[in-house]
Amino acid sequence: MLAAQQALIRREVEDGTGAAVGVETVRDGAQTGLRLWFDDLGRARSPIVELVPRGLKRYEARLRFASFSAGTITQMQVAQPEEKQLARALIRSAANGAEVTIPGQSLEGWDIRDSSFSIIALQKGVEDRFGADALTATCRAMVIPMLAAMAELYGYDPILPPEAPTLEGEIEGTVLISVVRRRERNPRNRLLCLRIHRPICGVCGTDPTAVYGDAGNIIEVHHIQPLSLAGEPRAYDPETDLIPVCPSCHRAAHTRRPMPWSPDELRAILSRDG
Numbered sequence: 001m002l003a004a005q006q007a008l009i010r011r012e013v014e015d016g017t018g019a020a021v022g023v024e025t026v027r028d029g030a031q032t033g034l035r036l037w038f039d040d041l042g043r044a045r046s047p048i049v050e051l052v053p054r055g056l057k058r059y060e061a062r063l064r065f066a067s068f069s070a071g072t073i074t075q076m077q078v079a080q081p082e083e084k085q086l087a088r089a090l091i092r093s094a095a096n097g098a099e100v101t102i103p104g105q106s107l108e109g110w111d112i113r114d115s116s117f118s119i120i121a122l123q124k125g126v127e128d129r130f131g132a133d134a135l136t137a138t139c140r141a142m143v144i145p146m147l148a149a150m151a152e153l154y155g156y157d158p159i160l161p162p163e164a165p166t167l168e169g170e171i172e173g174t175v176l177i178s179v180v181r182r183r184e185r186n187p188r189n190r191l192l193c194l195r196i197h198r199p200i201c202g203v204c205g206t207d208p209t210a211v212y213g214d215a216g217n218i219i220e221v222h223h224i225q226p227l228s229l230a231g232e233p234r235a236y237d238p239e240t241d242l243i244p245v246c247p248s249c250h251r252a253a254h255t256r257r258p259m260p261w262s263p264d265e266l267r268a269i270l271s272r273d274g
């Protein structure tokens with residue numbers, strides 16, 4: 001396997017998970033596959049995903065826990081409900097293009113009970129199975145969401161810039177804004193949102209990669225309704241509450257605080273004559 005391809009895969013996995021990963025090639029007879037894990041935990045304490053060709057036109061991705069991952073599993077078991085919800089949504093997103101099974105459990109309600117936990121994803125009908133593109137594509141389809149789900153449960157934190165100073169009396173709005181900012185900056189929320197909606201601005205329709213080419217990986221993720229400010233707080237759903245937006249529309253949305261302009265309001269402003 002080319003070092004350049006391995007570097008590309010590592011970068012994509014790290015972007016999607018928000019964690020540093022280790023990658024190595026796996027040889028299985030004449031076949032070449034990949035093994036990935038969280039670098040800071042090391043191979044002995046991390047969830048590990050192996051991606052290997054199977055049969056004529058298939059790739060299998062298998063997630064399991066390494067021998068000394070008891071402490072890692074304990075930390076994952078105390079994940080917040082919102083983190084578990086996002087982890088399960090990520091695994092469901094892998095099931096769109098692959099056959100995903102979690103032995104003894106359902107896709108909707110799985111939990112990591114002990115170190116025997118595993119997830120198996122099978123992608124069929126892979127053309128040119130030994131080609132570099134097939135390995136990268138199956139990695140995107142199955143490995144990245146699997147590791148992103150594990151990273152969410154483990155709680156890898158994106159590095160956020162310090163909060164801007166706020167005025168007295170804005171405290172309630174500030175709490176909302178920081179919750180929203182955290183969700184919007186979470187690389188796993190971004191990954192899920194882009195897997196569901198494609199990287200096109202949900203307000204103005206711009207596809208930044210069509211405009212800027214290789215420099216166009218700038219789409220952002222916006223949380224549409226940051227809790228209601230009055231009355232019943234609404235439960236957050238990562239599959240429906242997030243939309244991709246271009247940086248301009250995103251800045252515009254947050255010019256109103258604490259409740260941002262809605263996508264409909266922004267579209268109405270954009271469609272005004274002028």
Ligand SMILES: [Zn+2]
Nearest residue numbers: 201204246249
């Ligand atoms: Zn836009």
Ligand SMILES: [Zn+2]
Nearest residue numbers: 184221222223
């Ligand atoms: Zn936003």
